[in-house]
Amino acid sequence: MSRSRATYHHGNLQAALEDAALELLTTQPAAKISLREVARRAGVSHNAPYNHFGDRAALLHALGVRAMRELLEAQERAVEGESDPIARVRALGGAYVDYAADHPQAFALVFDPEYCPPGHPDADMAPLITRNEELLAAEVAALVQQPGFTGRDPEALAAGMWATVHGMAVLVMLGHLPREAAQPALDALIA
Amino acid sequence: MSRSRATYHHGNLQAALEDAALELLTTQPAAKISLREVARRAGVSHNAPYNHFGDRAALLHALGVRAMRELLEAQERAVEGESDPIARVRALGGAYVDYAADHPQAFALVFDPEYCPPGHPDADMAPLITRNEELLAAEVAALVQQPGFTGRDPEALAAGMWATVHGMAVLVMLGHLPREAAQPALDALIA
DNA sequence: TGTACATCAGTGAACGCGCGTTCACTGATGTAC
DNA sequence: TGTACATCAGTGAACGCGCGTTCACTGATGTAC
Numbered sequence: 001m002s003r004s005r006a007t008y009h010h011g012n013l014q015a016a017l018e019d020a021a022l023e024l025l026t027t028q029p030a031a032k033i034s035l036r037e038v039a040r041r042a043g044v045s046h047n048a049p050y051n052h053f054g055d056r057a058a059l060l061h062a063l064g065v066r067a068m069r070e071l072l073e074a075q076e077r078a079v080e081g082e083s084d085p086i087a088r089v090r091a092l093g094g095a096y097v098d099y100a101a102d103h104p105q106a107f108a109l110v111f112d113p114e115y116c117p118p119g120h121p122d123a124d125m126a127p128l129i130t131r132n133e134e135l136l137a138a139e140v141a142a143l144v145q146q147p148g149f150t151g152r153d154p155e156a157l158a159a160g161m162w163a164t165v166h167g168m169a170v171l172v173m174l175g176h177l178p179r180e181a182a183q184p185a186l187d188a189l190i191a
Numbered sequence: 192m193s194r195s196r197a198t199y200h201h202g203n204l205q206a207a208l209e210d211a212a213l214e215l216l217t218t219q220p221a222a223k224i225s226l227r228e229v230a231r232r233a234g235v236s237h238n239a240p241y242n243h244f245g246d247r248a249a250l251l252h253a254l255g256v257r258a259m260r261e262l263l264e265a266q267e268r269a270v271e272g273e274s275d276p277i278a279r280v281r282a283l284g285g286a287y288v289d290y291a292a293d294h295p296q297a298f299a300l301v302f303d304p305e306y307c308p309p310g311h312p313d314a315d316m317a318p319l320i321t322r323n324e325e326l327l328a329a330e331v332a333a334l335v336q337q338p339g340f341t342g343r344d345p346e347a348l349a350a351g352m353w354a355t356v357h358g359m360a361v362l363v364m365l366g367h368l369p370r371e372a373a374q375p376a377l378d379a380l381i382a
Numbered sequence: 383t384g385t386a387c388a389t390c391a392g393t394g395a396a397c398g399c400g401c402g403t404t405c406a407c408t409g410a411t412g413t414a415c
Numbered sequence: 416t417g418t419a420c421a422t423c424a425g426t427g428a429a430c431g432c433g434c435g436t437t438c439a440c441t442g443a444t445g446t447a448c
Contacts, residue, residue, distance in 0.1 A: 031222050051424050118366045156379035159372050167358025175309045181350050188343050189351035
């Protein structure tokens, strides 16, 4: 299938547009991404995207869902490799921070209320959020059985862990914290 | 001094512009604030701001510096009221989270690399950052003398504390974490 | 104390820009018979 | 197997928009003499 400008029925323009936008997202924040530039990157006229996305916000929301899925799956993969509860929690946090460090703008998009409003997740986003909450809750439930962690409120601890890891992710992403400093900082905290 | 549109020599237009922008910042993120709207709010023509700020970015940067100063001073005030090292650290974190909850867009501006680039703080911003780092370092230095905290690496612990508190601030600001959940979460973490 | 004049701090008009979106269109595809 | 036709997925032209910024200007202020 040709990618020439005159080609009708691109075949997979929806995915191609998301790919192009994701590539732009490595350079610029979501707010600066224009539909026209995305279309240009995909080699398509500036209003072809309207056949696949209602408007600019819909494209960026779809991108946010995709990023959230990647973030979640990275955490799931990281946890799989470990059996010790403390090691699993460390791996979970490490994957979260790594994702933010490797895909800063994609990570930011997931938490951008303009495109991924919290409190009103749609049918695509909601199950991902639930899965992530359950993943964290399960790991913390195992953690509080460990010596040194017994008796802590699992819910409060889960919130604390999330905040810590999220804070590290944001600070690393913005360049305020060296990436290598994240793991020692987490260890010092839950020593 | 009249505030009518025809008034020359406003008297304190620089401060008035910052005030107007700060008010807009309660409603919208920094990226959406336009120089023209700020000027309108200040009751002045759309290019009067150029007499006081080089361009739009300079105004927003000045706003960021102002917000950083408020954030720092809120922490300093909070710590003053406590003597127990653990209570001081809790107060420090509480003030940080409260500032973000009360002034979400101003808080976000302080960490917006578009207007307040990290790594290259200017002469106004740099001393505030230094003061904040010293404040945190001093409190952590006292904390690691306390039973249960001895032997921890102060630098790593300071980074961990900052990340935790920053994460809470961001999550509360975005509505992902109820404000009341922040303090219990911090307590569960450093129990 | 007046006066000439430089400077400061405003003004409105105008510019070009890229954007999101709408419109009427057309070529390609798939399906019913 | 052909054919008629609905639908799908593109096209280029055009729109209005608010914006940042520049320009030439003018009234108010402060200062040297």
